[in-house]
Amino acid sequence: MKRYLSLFASAAMYAAFPVSAQEVKTHPAPSEIVASAKAGEWVAIAPTDLMVMDLAPDSKGRPRRVVIQLIPEPFSQGWVGNIRKLAAAKWWDGTSINRVQDNYVVQWGDATEKKALPEGLATVEKKNYITPNWPGKVWILTGADGRRDAYAAAHGFYVGWTLAASSEGLWPTHCYGMVGVGRNLSPDTGSGAELYTVIGHAPRHLDRNIALVGRVIEGIEHMSSLPRGTGALGFYEKEEERVPILSLRLGNETKEVHAFEYLSTDSDSFAAYADARANRRDPFFSVPAGGADICNIPVPVRRKIR
């Protein structure tokens, strides 16, 4: 571990003493901490790291745009390179959302499974689900009283992303909104043409078993509110149930895409936000939890304020 910060060390104290009405006034809610973060604590997301998916309009004719941020090196491995090639080839245009499984995933790609892939896609080995080398400063969280991640020895944040870690290395975590690569049985790891996003409780058992390549940063409600599929694993049984993908492009190849920024996970405001997520002391709460599941500390992302 490069750095071990006991963020929740004082949690037990709060758990023992319900906070009085007078005290809570000095404790802002997580959303208030984010809203008051300094401009310099926000980091721009490069348009080349955005992927913009336009679904067919809904039944009332309203547009449905989903914006995805691609994961950086070293976690991107060969999959994100493949995804960039697929987007450049407009490969997803005319494909569809084919699976919506409640409390699990929404999945999209070529329902016929016959559409030819572009040439030159990489094949990535499953050992690459885990990155042995620490990429730089990773902020490690731990809880009070030995409270920890149920799925890993440690967890933390790196350039705006949530990671888990063991003595073997690091890996991104299957939290709500994360985007992964569908695959067949191992050792296949998937090309990147078949993608899914998490729309339920974090299926962390998929960590290190499936590649994660990004996260939805805007418009996930256009996927999470879709009718659930009635076939096995939530696949739609009828062709007309599928949701057409009109286009899927990289952010730098899309017109009229908004700019986005994330709250630096190295910033003071992020530290205060994470602490407040783990120890709610704003007026609604009587008992701060004294810890938080890593997937309950989502990294704040917003449209860039110009």
Next chain:
Amino acid sequence: MKRYLSLFASAAMYAAFPVSAQEVKTHPAPSEIVASAKAGEWVAIAPTDLMVMDLAPDSKGRPRRVVIQLIPEPFSQGWVGNIRKLAAAKWWDGTSINRVQDNYVVQWGDATEKKALPEGLATVEKKNYITPNWPGKVWILTGADGRRDAYAAAHGFYVGWTLAASSEGLWPTHCYGMVGVGRNLSPDTGSGAELYTVIGHAPRHLDRNIALVGRVIEGIEHMSSLPRGTGALGFYEKEEERVPILSLRLGNETKEVHAFEYLSTDSDSFAAYADARANRRDPFFSVPAGGADICNIPVPVRRKIR
């Protein structure tokens, strides 16, 4: 602790050695373990503990029925008694779903906030969020390498329900599908007339801060797939967006309600199921997690097989 079972003690062994194709054939998936559980391992849920909510049919005229199981003593406190009175008074008939917040909750009740409550409802104190006395045999889980719950000193199962525990006592956990009592600022704990269910990643920071009174056991997709509200906190902004509740009745006061049963959390099959949820060794998986978040071990519930 009455019983401390190190269910995942052997997890580290599995984590170190990806399982070969030959070995995995001997390891069924969690769903296969549940499917092959013995008839005597299933426990009937009393119709008096069911609550049946019929929403207005969807845009295609299909019925939308949601079935809720009420939580037993000692966790039911006064809230479940209130809910029985409200259902008997048909209080929710003609009310509506008013709030759908993505990755959080669906909430229902009287949108006008003016409908008179039946007489004789109990007022419950917030100390009752935590039950100091252990009700009987509680099966406590722990993970490998000290992996544990991020929100509590321990967690486990009691007569089919998921609990967390500390030296202060026990409390039910805010997992997907759990039903809770909306309230205003503490020390108010809510009457039970305003209810919500979790439709996203478990908001465990609400544990011990809000009363949990049950869980959705069938039909949650009729709530989780609703359009998200565009107002603050996901409230619907227009009256026509609200989803009418045609009726809400106890199971023993409803015609044509199915009988349900849950897999005994004291059964051998449940122990095998929980172990398999924490250590997936079925063919799709290469790396068993070595642990599981309590909300990722949902207690199996099904329509009763006659």
